[in-house]
Amino acid sequence: MRLPRGTLRKSRVVSDPRETLADVLDRTVTGYAIFESQETLLLDAEGRGVVTFEDGVPVLAYHTGTDRGGPPALADLAVPGPYHVSVFELGPDDLAAAHEADDLRVPPGMPAERLGGDPALADSTRRAAPDDRGQKASETADEHSAVEAFLEDEAKITAIREQAREEARARADEWDF
């Protein structure tokens, strides 16, 4: 996925990608966001997620570490935060070429569900999406299977737990617990 660089609007660490998705929707941003989890052990060292937006509504998702696009890219990115997030604004024409890549598309509410864990924000995003984005009815059913698929990925869950235990131990020293 090739994108022009655009204008950097935000670059910060957030504990929850939900904040970024809600802000992008509020401000109807056209452009893209780069999410980089700080939990590097769980991701490819090069692992960054890119989500594009039209008028605040997510269109494409791509993960640079796994080279996967669409819903699988969101699964690759859905690990505990914090994340470093950069938001870039572009003109609508700048996204036209990238948005022809149908295999990278995600349903409008899916990033809010899977990265933000916020079904209410996903509802607002779906309402803001143009009618031709479709798939609204089937999105909720997809979410259930995504949660169940996550719970069946024992290796990933083990990695999340091990990482948290290590972090807790390291911080116990730092915090004098």
Next chain:
Amino acid sequence: MVEVFAVASGKGGTGKTTSTVALGMALAERYDVTVVDADTGMANLLFHAGLSDAETTLHDVLAADAAVADATYERFGMTVVPCGTSLDGFRDADPARLREVVATLAAETDVILLDSPPALDSRAAVLPVVMADRIVVVLQPTIPAISDGLKVQEYATSYGTGVAGLLFNKVREDERIDDVAEKTERYFDGPTLAAVPETERAREARRAGRPLLAHAPDCAAAAAYHRAADALSVDHAESGDVADRFRSAVIPETP
């Protein structure tokens, strides 16, 4: 006899404070319950318990400007210790004094619920989980909430705190919650206490400054919180032992 529970979630927006107050009210039918707003940076409990005009709060106690008794209020059958919302109050508060507060409260109650910050990124945020005997993990049936809940569990168990159970909150009708709960339980040390349906009543209650169980006692969500309270087995330690334990916990005075 007293047991201290931290009501925790790794992530904001799961309805943790609503759940803390609801569990507290339901448990208050059987126990003497004290609910403490341990989220000192983002006080919320006072708005749920009709205490938005409380003059003395936990902030004053943590700043050593007031005694614990001055910041306790009898509301809805429980003892409530709210936190203030002013930035000055937060700046002057020393979170490490929380252990003294809990030790003092422990002498006079059966169950203490600590409404904990939805984060693990600072010493103050993790302190309630460290101090509690066990945690109740509040989850929404979403991937981020469950993975952040797992993180909270690992922090808790790393610091010797047990897991009392899981509370699924804001569950939508079309969600296959039984399947999700069963699969989630495999990774957690405690059982699912209840699945609480998403309800407009919770928002109404919050706007009215009343706990959900007082505002809409007959709604399905209230019934679920009662089931959760019934499923929560309270282990009774002698209150003297517990008070001593908090006073002697190896937590330095300075944050």
